[in-house]
Amino acid sequence: MIQFKKFIKMNNIDLTLAVNYIPACSCTMRLLFFLLWLSVLSAYENTQYFVILGIVLYLDRILHRQCNIFDSNAVIATVFFTCVYQHMRKSSSELNFTVLIVYFFWALVALVFQWDKGFVLKWVHMIPFSQHLVEVHLTAAILFYLLYHKMQTEPYGCVVGKSIVFNIIVIAWIYIVGLKASHVQINNLWMVRYLPILILPLWMSAMFAAVSVGILVWNFRQMFVPPTILVEKVVPTIVEETKQDLDDLEAMFRLAQQQAGR
Numbered sequence: 652m653i654q655f656k657k658f659i660k661m662n663n664i665d666l667t668l669a670v671n672y673i674p675a676c677s678c679t680m681r682l683l684f685f686l687l688w689l690s691v692l693s694a695y696e697n698t699q700y701f702v703i704l705g706i707v708l709y710l711d712r713i714l715h716r717q718c719n720i721f722d723s724n725a726v727i728a729t730v731f732f733t734c735v736y737q738h739m740r741k742s743s744s745e746l747n748f749t750v751l752i753v754y755f756f757w758a759l760v761a762l763v764f765q766w767d768k769g770f771v772l773k774w775v776h777m778i779p780f781s782q783h784l785v786e787v788h789l790t791a792a793i794l795f796y797l798l799y800h801k802m803q804t805e806p807y808g809c810v811v812g813k814s815i816v817f818n819i820i821v822i823a824w825i826y827i828v829g830l831k832a833s834h835v836q837i838n839n840l841w842m843v844r845y846l847p848i849l850i851l852p853l854w855m856s857a858m859f860a861a862v863s864v865g866i867l868v869w870n871f872r873q874m875f876v877p878p879t880i881l882v883e884k885v886v887p888t889i890v891e892e893t894k895q896d897l898d899d900l901e902a903m904f905r906l907a908q909q910q911a912g913r
Contacts, residue, residue, distance in 0.1 A: 671720065675822045678723035681711070682818050685727050686811050689734065693807065701735050721825045729842055730814045733849040736794070737810075742801030746852070750800045757793050758847050758859045765844050765866045783840065790843040797850070809853050816860050817848045820867070827871050 685704070692700030708731055712724045764786055821841045829841065845863065848856050 672826075674720050674723055675826070678721075678726055678822065679815075679818055681723065682727050682730065682814065685731070686814060690807060690811075698738070701731075701738070704731055721822075721829065725842070726818055726821055729846070730817065730849065733846070734810065736798070737802065737805075737850070740798065740800070740802045741804050746803055747800060750797065750802075753793060753796060753800075754847075754851055754855055757790075758851060758855060760789065761844050761847050762859070762862055762866070765863060786840070786843045790846060794850075803852070805853060813849055813853070813856055816856075817845060820848065820860060820863055821845055823864075823867050827867055 685708075688707070689700075689704060692703065708724065708728050711727070715724060824841050824845070847859050848863075850856075851859060
């Protein structure tokens, strides 16, 4: 229980208070409102509606009061720029095999950084660059490559579904993992680690999102392990070490008695 209280009051944010979940609800409602406007304006089949939505997002960033938990406008802006990016890549041609390989590579790398453990991360820490710079530059290089390779057109319902899933997973990551780090890192990491949800084809995006949720569940279980479980794991080890020490003392005592008897 003490461990749980220490976590929920991290960075002066008490997650036991319902008021601290208002930014997540506000972000979700504003995203749904944005997707509604996107569906209405996209019916006119004119790229000028992207400019209108960009201006709305700019005004929202200026007028909306930002909270100290996460930047909700950045989540919506990421969805917006992804829509523009995917619109530039639309094509009726079939998916290129090389692009499919890049998709798999990107998804795998993003999952490795989400897991944040293993030999790959140890190798990243050895190079003279920050891990965050490696993630950002690698993502930028992949996006630059994919920009010049077309994608199959997806129904608008897929765009809405992927955007909502992206929003939910990002919010979950911020509340479960992101609040442990400094606020500077929070808005830098989630974008590059979960951006494949918005870019990958629907079936790959669904698989990527499922694995991402599994990693979040694992992180949640690691943070909120009940103290009783920790005690059950530690106490047997202490008992075994104590028994071994007593056996060693008893053996030394017998050896001393034998030497004294001589």
